[in-house]
Each structure stands twice: as structure tokens, then as C-alpha cells.
Amino acid sequence: MSTVVAETTTPSEPTLREGAFGHAKGLSCRECGHEVELGPHYACPECFGPLEIAYDFPQVTREEIEAGPANIWRYKALLPVPSDIEQSPNMEPGFTRLLRANNLGRELGIDNLWVKDDSTNPTNSFKDRVVACALSAATEFHAKVFACPSTGNLANAVAAAGARAGIKTVVFIPSNLEKPKQVNSAVYTDSLIAVNGNYDDVNKLASEIAGEEDGWAFVNVNVRPYYAEGSKTLGYEIAEQLGWRLPDQIVIPVASGSQLTKVDKAFQELIKLGLVEDKPYKVYGAQAEGCSPVSVAYKAGVDAIRPVKPDTIAKSLAIGNPADGIYVLDICRRTGGAVEDITDDQVREAIVLLARTEGIFTETAGGTTVGVLKKLVETGQLDTSLETVVINTGHGLKTLDAVADSVGPAATIDPSYAAFAATGLA
Numbered sequence: 001m002s003t004v005v006a007e008t009t010t011p012s013e014p015t016l017r018e019g020a021f022g023h024a025k026g027l028s029c030r031e032c033g034h035e036v037e038l039g040p041h042y043a044c045p046e047c048f049g050p051l052e053i054a055y056d057f058p059q060v061t062r063e064e065i066e067a068g069p070a071n072i073w074r075y076k077a078l079l080p081v082p083s084d085i086e087q088s089p090n091m092e093p094g095f096t097r098l099l100r101a102n103n104l105g106r107e108l109g110i111d112n113l114w115v116k117d118d119s120t121n122p123t124n125s126f127k128d129r130v131v132a133c134a135l136s137a138a139t140e141f142h143a144k145v146f147a148c149p150s151t152g153n154l155a156n157a158v159a160a161a162g163a164r165a166g167i168k169t170v171v172f173i174p175s176n177l178e179k180p181k182q183v184n185s186a187v188y189t190d191s192l193i194a195v196n197g198n199y200d201d202v203n204k205l206a207s208e209i210a211g212e213e214d215g216w217a218f219v220n221v222n223v224r225p226y227y228a229e230g231s232k233t234l235g236y237e238i239a240e241q242l243g244w245r246l247p248d249q250i251v252i253p254v255a256s257g258s259q260l261t262k263v264d265k266a267f268q269e270l271i272k273l274g275l276v277e278d279k280p281y282k283v284y285g286a287q288a289e290g291c292s293p294v295s296v297a298y299k300a301g302v303d304a305i306r307p308v309k310p311d312t313i314a315k316s317l318a319i320g321n322p323a324d325g326i327y328v329l330d331i332c333r334r335t336g337g338a339v340e341d342i343t344d345d346q347v348r349e350a351i352v353l354l355a356r357t358e359g360i361f362t363e364t365a366g367g368t369t370v371g372v373l374k375k376l377v378e379t380g381q382l383d384t385s386l387e388t389v390v391i392n393t394g395h396g397l398k399t400l401d402a403v404a405d406s407v408g409p410a411a412t413i414d415p416s417y418a419a420f421a422a423t424g425l426a
């Protein structure tokens with residue numbers, strides 16, 4: 001557990017208001033099941049395992065959800081947020097498009113393919129979902145600073161959400177991050193800190209600061225249990241948009257692995273609540289070869305994940321020591337899915353493939369996911385007759401350099417018909 005340094009860090013000893021966390025009843029250890037009261041805790045006092053939110057869900061109906069707003073708060077009864085969450089200034093993320101991808105499906109030989117396009121969130125990645133839940137927790141804990149270590153997208157989402165909520169933000173990134181991701185944070189905050197090191201170094205620094213400073217809510221460190229729940233909304237939305245049905249299989253990018261574990265948790269909850277029919281589904285994880293600790297462990301058939309030093313253009317997925325890696329392995333194996341990785345060149349090719357088949361410009365993380373989908377088909381690991389969803393988690397405008405050398409003008413011509421005709425495109 002790379003992110004855990006202590007059971008409780010700041011923000012400390014808050015007085016919690018009634019209903020601050022909706023139907024959440026406590027925190028429960030993912031390793032030993034030990035239960036802890038709701039609060040700014042993230043590691044089990046018994047075994048230091050990660051804590052997650054446990055609920056006492058009410059009976060929730062499809063109709064109640066459908067009557068809610070067109071954002072993640074339509075699922076507020078299933079999240080650790082108060083019932084008046086819509087009233088607080090927030091980015092209102094979610095309810096992004098689920099697009100039928102017939103052209104990409106035809107290209108890959110998949111009969112029934114969908115793209116869940118999360119690039120259209122307010123700061124153009126799925127991170128707006130998790131940050132909205134973290135902001136609610138930080139507010140309830142009376143945090144004075146809203147912060148994160150980030151591979152880029154999270155910093156964008158934290159900086160924007162903090163600006164809108166009027167809370168001070170400080171965001172930490174590796175100094176070698178893509179320029180657009182730096183600008184997309186710095187435009188919202190004057191406290192973007194570039195750290196000379198990789199994400200795992202930045203994450204360690206954040207844990208240290210969280211232990212030293214009072215009142216700092218690091219979204220993915222000391223309020224991680226609340227933050228992580230936001231990713232469940234991807235799973236809820238996919239099921240609702242399919243007509244309250246689970247897909248047969250889903251392909252999800254893996255950095256820390258949090259998102260993948262929460263989509264699975266969402267599907268399980270929907271089954272338990274009777275909102276969808278119980279049926280088997282397969283979960284596949286996608287990594288880039290230059291940072292593939294989970295894929296390597298999957299292929300080796302082992303349970304332990306060996307941290308790596310990332311070296312890939314998929315910088316948003318460049319977490320060498322993934323906190324949720326072991327749970328990703330467990331889910332992909334249990335459901336009959338797999339974890340696969342591809343080269344940087346395959347990431348670039350997949351970005352262009354998705355753009356030219358479906359009109360969706362994804363960033364390197366989405367290139368990784370679509371490229372892995374292609375590889376899963378080519379290697380016979382994915383049944384092409386089953387209904388398949390692939391998640392696009394971020395926007396291509398943030399990683400332009402990845403494809404800047406492989407696409408461009410077909411010709412540069414003088415403004416005359418003759419010059420145009422000479423290109424052969426007439």
C-alpha cells in the first residue's frame with residue numbers, strides 16, 4: 001500500500017453533520033473487514049489495509065434515479081454524499097454519452113461495441129467524477145486546502161472544482177508532464193507544484209505533507225475512500241444507458257486501478273439492489289507496456305505486484321506502484337477477463353483508429369484502452385460475439401504531441417483549383 005502512512009491524518013477531528021455522507025454507514029477494511037467510523041481515515045487500524053465505504057442502502061428505484069439530474073448526483077443515494085449535494089457549488093460531472101461504435105466494431109470484428117465517452121466531462125476526463133465526491137467529503141471535514149498528487153487529469157479536476165467551490169487548491173504533478181495538462185491546471189489555480197520525480201515520488205511527498213499539515217484534504221490520499229466511490233457512477237451510467245442491463249464485457253484503463261475496481265463494485269451493487277438482472281460479465285484491464293505492473297503480474301499468474309519505473313507516452317496511466325493493483329488482478333481473474341498491455345506505437349495507432357472510426361479524439365489513456373481492446377481480439381482473449389463496452393477516460397487535446405507527428409495536412413497547396421486537382425483528392 002504505497003499511499004498509506006497512517007490510519008488518520010488531516011483534516012482531523014471534525015464534527016460531522018447529520019446525513020453528511022448519505023447512506024454510508026462506516027468504513028470497512030478491504031483486507032480484514034474491520035469496521036471504522038466515518039471520518040478522514042483511509043487505512044485500517046488493525047492491518048493497515050485500505051478502507052472503503054460501507055452502506056446501508058435504502059430501496060432505490062430506477063424511476064427515482066431517472067427523475068434525477070443529468071449528472072452523477074442522480075445516483076446520490078448510492079454515494080457518500082448528503083441529500084442536498086446538488087445545492088453546493090460543484091462541476092456537475094457525469095451522464096456522459098454511451099455511443100454505439102459500429103465502425104470501430106466492424107474494424108475490430110466485434111459485433112456489438114459501445115464507447116463510454118468520458119472525455120466530455122467538465123475538465124475532459126473521468127476524474128471530475130471522483131473529485132466531486134472528494135470535494136463533498138473535504139467540505140464535510142472542514143478542510144481548508146483541497147489537494148492531490150496527480151498524473152495530470154486529477155490535478156485539472158481538483159483545481160477546477162476547488163475554484164468553483166471557493167476552496168484553496170494545491171496540486172502536485174511530475175515536472176515532465178505534458179504542457180496542456182500543466183496549463184489545464186494552472187489556469188484554475190496559482191498553486192500548481194511541479195515535482196522533479198515520477199508520480200510515485202509525487203504521491204509519497206503528498207502522503208508526507210498530509211501527515212504534517214493540518215486541514216489538508218488530499219483527494220486520493222487521506223479522503224481516498226470517499227473519492228474512489230465517484231468512479232462507481234461510470235458503472236451505474238453504463239447500465240442505465242444500456243436500458244438497465246449490464247454489458248457482457250468491459251475494457252477499462254488501469255493506473256492505480258481504482259476506477260476498474262469501482263466499476264465492478266457498481267455492477268455488484270446494482271445486482272444486489274435489484275436494479276439490473278444478475279448475470280456474468282467480464283472485466284478487462286488496459287495498461288501501456290512501459291508501465292504495466294498489473295499486466296505483468298496477471299500474465300505471470302502471480303498475486304504480488306512488482307513496482308516499476310514508468311516509461312511510456314501514456315503518462316496519465318504512469319503509476320508504477322498501483323494502490324489497487326491486487327484488486328484489479330482479483331476482479332479480472334474472477335470475472336474471466338484479463339489484463340493486457342500494448343506498446344507506445346500501438347497507443348498512437350489506436351488514438352487515430354478511434355478518431356477515424358468514431359469521431360472521438362482520445363488521449364493516450366484512451367489510446368491504451370482501445371489498443372488493448374484490439375490486441376485482446378487479435379490474441380483471442382475476447383469473445384467478439386459478446387456485447388462489449390470500452391471506456392474513453394480522457395481527451396486527446398491534452399496529449400496532442402502523441403499524434404502530432406503521425407497526422408497532419410495531406411498537402412500544402414497554393415489557393416488554385418489546379419493545385420488542388422494535383423493532389424489527387426478531387
Ligand SMILES: Cc1ncc(COP(=O)(O)O)c(C=O)c1O
Nearest residue numbers: 153255256257258259316393394
Ligand atoms: C485519463 C485517465 N484514465 C484512466 C486513469 C486511471 O485511473 P485509476 O488510477 O483509477 O486506475 C487515469 C488516472 O490518472 C486517467 O487520468
Ligand SMILES: [Zn+2]
Nearest residue numbers: 029032044047
Ligand atoms: Zn484491516
